Amino acid sequence: MASFVQKLIGISVFASMPFGDALAAEFAIQGLSKPLEKNLEYYLMPLAEVRADSLSVSQLSKLVKSALNPYGYYHSQLSVRRGENDLIMLDVDAGEVMLVAKSNVVVSGEANNDQDFIELVNQAQLKQGQPLLHSEYDTLKRNLISLAQQKGYLDGHFIESSLEVMPSLNQANVNLHFSSGSRYQFGDLSVPISGIEPARIEAIRTFKWGDDFDTLKLSQYQSDLYGTGWFRRVIVKADFEEISNSQEVPIEVLAEPNSRNIVQVGGGYSTDLGLRASLNWTKPWYNARGHSFEAQAYASKPEQSLLLGYKIPTQNVLTDYYGIQFESKHVDYRDTSSFFNDLLFEKHWQLDSDWQSTMHVRYLQENYRQASENNESQLLLPGVTFSLLDRKNDQLEVNHRHVYSLEYSDPNFFSDSRLLRIEGNSVLSWDISEKHKFHFRSNVGINVADTLSDIPSSLRFFAGGDGNLRGYGYESISPRDENGDLTGARYMFTAGLEYQYQVYRQLWLGAFYDVGDAFNDNVDWKSGTGLSLIWNSKYVPVKVDFAYGLDAPQGDQFRVHFSLGTQF
Incomplete structure (x- = not known):
């Protein structure tokens, strides 16, 4: 050996x-x-x-x-x-390994038919004929106690627990008898006196009075309360000292209300938009019913916007709510000059554990110049959106994100033109191993209208830039008029693949390939490739793409895309 x-x-x-x-x-x-x-x-x-x-x-x-x-x-x-x-x-x-001769593991009491206890015992490597592992015996004892505390078998204890080792026979006997007793239930819920109505706090809870006790439900309730934004700190605890004879566990919520006003200042830089700054003013709880308000100002050289939003929660505060939003935006970039006001009324609700749906109606009024076309447009656009966002544990990266939407306007309903608009965006990220990642993203846009003039500038499609097609200038790809100016497109499709390798700690090196086009009738595929350098900083990820446009005009093939902020 x-x-x-x-x-x-x-x-x-x-x-x-x-x-x-x-x-x-x-x-x-x-x-x-x-x-x-x-x-x-x-x-x-x-x-x-x-x-x-x-x-x-x-x-x-x-x-x-x-x-x-x-x-x-x-x-x-x-x-x-x-x-x-x-x-x-x-x-x-080492000699011959000792085997388990007899394994007597018993769970009595109400947990006898509890599936979680049955699986825990079955998964333990202490069955007859298996090699003896002291760690398995100790682990099973700890897990039985832990599971009993989690699921409300608060009187659980061992009637017998012994490990008989017989070296002369090279055999061992396992004897474990755990008595769970009866299962306790959730009792009365005590909520704090704060700026939020107690009924709103109670409506979020993940359990009802009389339900079987489970600490996982307490943890989820605490997480959901914090997710509302109403509280700076939240603790949901079981008051075991006040348990009644009916075996009901009282639950107490300890919470510190959030600030009535939160102001955040942000900034960043990208080669596409240059320096950008934002100012965000939020009222996490505007009134006792949990309504919230947000105002956001954004400015970069090509784009400036002001957004106001008001949120009205319904029964399920986290996922179901009404929203009113107004945005005023000015864009002056390349062959586009646009100023629009967008008023939106929406209703959000959760479809299942992953997908969220939004029904909305928005009124868009826009004055724009696109290439040589000057126009004014107003559209009433009812629509629906389906979205999913799954972040990784560190919250700086996305496992996958999908947003699909459909909107329609008609001249018979306060609109200047008939338009059917479909958009779909997907981002997927796979951690192949600790040092290897693979990313995919796609963007699809479809405008169905009689003429391009029926589509206002802000709803037309442009491709190019670090967001979809690297190796090309930001929104530099679309059909052109007789003067060579960008007109915007009815359709767009882009897709990108990227492989990343961890060089050292937060430093990653990537290789990518993008393909796509923004077009009206005939598609002319354009592609770009290159290398990426990524620093996954704990606070602000930094990414530099060294891209080469394989179909870019001569002398304009090489571009560097620099961005600060969340990656895939």
């Missing part, structure tokens, strides 16, 4: 030892599997400052047995050889 040397000791302390004194021992271990070897190394660590010539074979043999017994090896044999430079070679024969 191959041997290897693991230095545990070997540091000579010449400053404190006379020259010629014996040195601390070094050990070479052979004959053991990796887990057994690692555990033996751990047991040998206390000998770090013991002289090699003071270690006896019996002392080392006891350490070996102590290291191997928890893995079911009770008949190990040790051969010790001493080499030069105080090297001690340990040749270990």
Whole structure:
């Protein structure tokens, strides 16, 4: 069997030892599997400052047995050889592993038919004929107690718990009898006196009075309360000291209201939009019914906007609500000059655990110049949106995001033109391993109208830039008129693939390929490729794309896209 040397000791302390004194021992271990070897190394660590010539074979043999017994090896044999430079070679024969002869694991009481307890017992590696692992026995005991506390079996205890080891027979017997007692229920809920109506706080709870007690539901309730934005701090706790004879656990909510006004200032930079700044004013709870208000101002060289929003929660505060939103925006970039006002009325609700739906009606009034076309448009656009957003644990990256929407306007309903508009955007991210990631994104846009003039500038499609087609200027791709000016397009499709590799800690290197076009009748696919450098900072991710437009005009193929903010 191959041997290897693991230095545990070997540091000579010449400053404190006379020259010629014996040195601390070094050990070479052979004959053991990796887990057994690692555990033996751990047991040998206390000998770090013991002289090699003071270690006896019996002392080392006891350490070996102590290291191997928890893995079911009770008949190990040790051969010790001493080499030069105080090297001690340990040749270990683990012997035959001890097997479980009898396994008597019983759960009595109301938890006897609880599926979680049944699965916990079945998953334990303590069945008859399996190798004995002391850690499995200890883990099962801890997990039974923990699961009982989580699910409200508050009187649960062990009637019997023993592990009988018989080295002479190389067998072990496992005896565990856990009595769960009866399951407790949720009792009265006590909510704090704050600026929010108590009924609103109670409506969010994940349990009802009389439901079976479960600490996971308490944790979810606490998370949901914090997610409303109404509170700066929230604690939801079970008051075990006030449990009644009816075995009902009172629940208390401790909460500190959030500030009535929150102001945030932000900024960033990208090669597409240049410097950008934002000012956000939020009232997380405008009144006792939990209504909220938000005002957002945004400015960059090509775009400036002001957005006002008012949110009216319904029964399910987190996912179901009405919204009123007004946005005024000015755009002056390339061959586009546009000023529009957009008034939106919407209703949000949760479809299932993942997807959210929005029904809306918006009124869009726009004055614009697109290429040589000057026009004014007003549209009443009812529509529906389906969306999903799943973030990774660190919240800086997205696992996947999907947004699909449909809108329609008609001249018979306060609109200048008939328009059917469909949009779809998807982003997916796969962590292949700790050092490898793969990303995919796609953007689809469809405008169905009689003529391009029936579509206001803000609803036309443009491609190009770090958001969809790298290697090309921001929104530089669309059909052009006879003067060579961009007119915007009826349709758009772009897709991108990117592979990223972790070079060092937060520093990643990527390679990408994008393809797409914005077009009216005939598609002319354009593609770009290149390398990315990403710094996944804890606070503000930074990304630089060195892109080459494979179909870009001569002399304009190479571009650098720089951005600060959340990646995929």
